[in-house]
Amino acid sequence: MHILGYELKKIFNWKLLLFMVAFTGLFCNMFLNFDLDYQGHPPIEDYEIGKIMVNKYGPTLDQAELQDFIHTDYQKARQEINSRIAKSKAFQDAKVSTLKQYEVLDNQASTTDEQWKQKQKLFDALYAVDNNSSKMDKPLPIYMYQEMRNRTEDFKISSADWLKANLPRFAPDEQKFAKQTAAWEDAHGASTLPDFPILNSWSDEIQKYLPSLLILNLMILISPVLIREHRSGVRDIAYTCKKGRPLLRTQFAAAMIAAILTELVLLGGFLLVYCFGAHHDDLLFLDCRISSIHGLIYGCNLKFWQFILVNCVLMFLCAFSFALLSFALSRVLKNYVAILAVQIPVAFLGSKFLNWIMENALTEFIAQPQWIVLCVAILLLPLLFCVLLIHREQRINLLD
């Protein structure tokens, strides 16, 4: 137990820890943006509508609730635009006093330049009020109205009609997911989860960069473990001790404990920032289902919190396999430059591989389980490598 403690102390070298802190800070600053991502229009409005829906109706929205939404919030948004139009000079000049009149005018084809210019003028008047750059991060009435209109029209479509129109665009393997999701929504109502908490945060940032952060940190920490020992010549002395050859097992255990602790700290830190930072509002949607015919279709219809959990577990396991690989390489290679030279392509390809796993785990992999088998096999290879090395350590001829 004492030796394990000493090994852990050696792994958690203060210089490396300091480096890891600085590296993580910089990496997060460059790739993992914890500021509010829902900037621009319509993401802000889509997100805001999701919040209204989930607060009023919960994680699902049935047809009765949809009608209620149309008669309350949607009408309110429409009235606000009407009052804006009534106050606008450009609309008064064009003798347009309601949104309905504007929509009729807007849908008419422009036959003359003058008509086109008038349309453009009205469009500018309607949107110019809102295109104030200082208000870019706040929901704006015109976009709120448009998004509410789009969303309600979307939700009005029955599952059967949606399947009829959209099923052919899915790959044959994935068609059953669309059918499952449609059947679930028929029975329970549509998911109120907007696209952006998953699309902007998870798909574009977290799934892409967090695995890389984990892999790189683990590689930095674990890679020099045995090289340091090899360089200082301690191993030869260790072989003469009572503990002798089994020392590698203890070192392996220490490296794995260090990897698990590091991963827990990093993932825990990330989740803390996620929950209490700018993404705090995303927690509203924790009970919503991720798969929806009005948004993204997944192979399994998890709740948003289950999706986060599955992602974290996947990242943890995959990154752990890279920690195993780092340990094995640390045993095989004899100097720092060599391990850096090997780890650079491994880290790069590993990040790409993990990114691919994260992107497809809940869609293509479920449709084609052979991918799961392949990934598990690849991720288990480092473990096999480590076991072989430990086994070899017992029999190696040390006198040659």
Next chain:
Amino acid sequence: MNIFYRQLRRILGAPFFLFLLAAFLLWNGFLISQKMPMQREINLINDIAGQTGIHINADFHQKFQKIADASEADLRTLYQAKTKQAPADDQKMLYALTETGLPLTGSEQDRVRDISATLNLGNAVQNHAEIYNGFDINKRGTYFLKEVGADASLTSFLKPNYAKLQQRVEQIRQDGEMDTLFFPGTTYAMHSFLYNTLLKSILMESAILGVLVMLYSVSFEFMHGTQALTYTTRRGRMLTLDQFGASLFTGLLVPLFLLGVTLPVYFSKFHYSNLWDSIVSCGMNAERNGMEIAPYVTWEPMTIRQYLWTSIAILFGLQVIFCLFAFVTAVLCRNSYIGFLGYALISMALLALPSMISPRSLPAYLTACNPITAWSICRAWLTQVGSAAVYPQYIPAILCCWGLLSVVLITFSLRHFRRRDL
């Protein structure tokens, strides 16, 4: 000299060096393979340039018309043969041949691709001048400065650059620089691929290998515990200079080798033979840059050939700087692992620094004047892309300032090393 050669042999024979070199070559091959689906079209355009010449003028249009007519005739023949219907509009016929699931043999598919590429080229040639119509960098620049809320120092720094660039735009319009043929940028983005993907990748690979080689060579004695013996010899601590020379030499051999293998492979797959004298700033070479499509406005008139050679020269300049800083790291830091991590961390910090500073003020632009940021904007070394203009002295300033800084740091670190208690 003997020591130098021995050091060189040690580096060149190191397994990590050969392994990484092979891995990088494979990666570059993979990058090139990603562009292969466009190979046929690219080579066809090069062949057309051979027949028509690169200057888009009356003679060009006359020659190109014949090629376009032949393509259209071929399209009609193929369409009639496959659909048994009367010829229609070109786009409709192409749509029918490619999007409706008609069974086509391999050679027929190639014919369709050739026809499509020729007709697209015709459209691009017709519209090539439009990109410069109303292209006003002063106006764009002023809008950009207003958007970011630029302060007086930034405005006074950028405005003359915008004015200078606008003069260049006028020159490009008047001198006919915009009227040369190149692979249409919006469809094929060959400039981006060559500089922002391939050259950027080669520079990164060269830098990684250059730094590792420097750390390996300079820290070799400490790594193998032979420093006590080595530094008692006549050459003693001066050995570091031999190691430096050998590593720098290898550091320069690496990009030479990577370029020497990658570019011939690239140019053998994608033929540029008839387009070397085209102008980089031509209207055809406009590419998507963020939300807009913008041409590459070079600070000086440059042909594709001149641009490539100049970019390669800059790549070597930057590689020298990377190697010099690696030497400083290797001398100051005995542990090559910590040294490399420190080097990587500082590089990351340099890359992130400009974005951490308010874009309203001049420092954000001045801090971007570093070799790492220069690496990240490979395609814009000699051009202006977008509204946040890099200035014409950007690359010379990096090479001079950072070169000078590295020489100062080397002098300091060598002095430190000579006096260090080993």
